[in-house]
Amino acid sequence: MTDSTRRDLLTLTASAGLALAAQNALSQEKKAEAPAAAKPAGKAAFREYAPQTFKTDGLKGLEKEMLEQHLALYRGYVTNTNKANAWLAQMLADGKADGYDFAEVRRRLGFEYSGMRLHEVYFAQLVPEGTPVDEKWKAAVSATWGSWEAWVADVTRTALMRGIGWAVTFRDPLGGGLQNFWLSDHENAVPAGLVPVFALDVWEHAYVKQYGAGGRKAYVEAYLGNVDWGVVGKRL
Numbered sequence: 001m002t003d004s005t006r007r008d009l010l011t012l013t014a015s016a017g018l019a020l021a022a023q024n025a026l027s028q029e030k031k032a033e034a035p036a037a038a039k040p041a042g043k044a045a046f047r048e049y050a051p052q053t054f055k056t057d058g059l060k061g062l063e064k065e066m067l068e069q070h071l072a073l074y075r076g077y078v079t080n081t082n083k084a085n086a087w088l089a090q091m092l093a094d095g096k097a098d099g100y101d102f103a104e105v106r107r108r109l110g111f112e113y114s115g116m117r118l119h120e121v122y123f124a125q126l127v128p129e130g131t132p133v134d135e136k137w138k139a140a141v142s143a144t145w146g147s148w149e150a151w152v153a154d155v156t157r158t159a160l161m162r163g164i165g166w167a168v169t170f171r172d173p174l175g176g177g178l179q180n181f182w183l184s185d186h187e188n189a190v191p192a193g194l195v196p197v198f199a200l201d202v203w204e205h206a207y208v209k210q211y212g213a214g215g216r217k218a219y220v221e222a223y224l225g226n227v228d229w230g231v232v233g234k235r236l
């Protein structure tokens, strides 16, 4: 509606005592013409995460420089998780949440977020030269695999599979018990509903610097010698 049309409508209706009704009508029309304002996103839907700190001193067979480089990669996952969430929030606020950009960033978020969380599990369970096997953890793996040694063998053979990814022991809150899975990248083939309680990174950045391209087995053995099984047991 043009400005002159609006004035005409007000003039015509004023004499009949209908000015207020006309103004209301114009107000309603103005609301209808205005682009729909995006609803503000819930803060928790696009939250920001802080990187955690982990110690890298004194780990047997795992050199500090390699671990520090690895931690820098971990902080990159936190940064990119936050970036992805910020982009998603901005696109939603701008009314651009229905396009490819939003979809692709949301897809990417799974990679960054899972990379962040798995590295936190991985680094938090490290301690120089490891600890004695936690009885709670030993009982849990024995209930599933029959013995501690059988779980070690199964998680090791999982970690030595070809490809880059993770060997992860999950707790199943729904069905009970534990299961070992191979995760490609970070986010592919993640079993729904399961909680990671032990995670072993076998991307090449985790070991090639120290052990070389063919050194994954030696790296896995070294890593298992630096695990705080009490930390792992508390995740049950």
Ligand SMILES: [Fe+2]
Binding pocket: 070, 073, 119, 201, 203, 205, 206
């Ligand atoms: Fe990694």
